Amino acid sequence: GQQLNQSPQSMFIQEGEDVSMNCTSSSIFNTWLWYKQDPGEGPVLLIALYKAGELTSNGRLTAQFGITRKDSFLNISASIPSDVGIYFCAGQREGAQKLVFGQGTRLTINP
């Protein structure tokens, strides 16, 4: 099955920095979701996007549904230690039913 191409695979940043990550596909998607996985836990939904061009925020997190419908972006502003974890994108391809997941971006923050 196809997986999304998520980048970067890992990030090492200083506390207070902004973070950007993205997810791309060769197929058109109808829905994009962003999840966060804390160490030792399952993924938890952060933001859901349902329309091309949509920009949605959840606190310091902002995600966008790309205009081409083949990509999505997640930004975290002013990172704090509790932002550490693995961030996954997920999407529903046009004409498909099940979600497909990206490989994840592991975020590490130096205090």
Next chain:
Amino acid sequence: NAGVTQTPKFRILKIGQSMTLQCTQDMNHNYMYWYRQDPGMGLKLIYYSVGAGITDKGEVPNGYNVSRSTTEDFPLRLELAAPSQTSVYFCASSLKWGVVAGGYTFGSGTRLTVV
């Protein structure tokens, strides 16, 4: 609400042993899924179910079996454990195909090591 509950959290198996990973949800979701998570590889779908009595294979079903006798429970069975099955296993559920109501709800995972 408890959401999705997985047991056990950790398990070490010897090659050739069998075990069942338990998953139960209390949200009355019809759709349930089993994923495995390998380092750097994201989530791969093993099996899924769209309702009681209905199951289907995902991307990586070999070496696993599932059953869905009730809406709440979706156990995953490993019959002959192999080192390649060392992974973290996540159960998830959703109201529909994961689009409506914001996607899947995940359990906290079972970390399995086969030695």
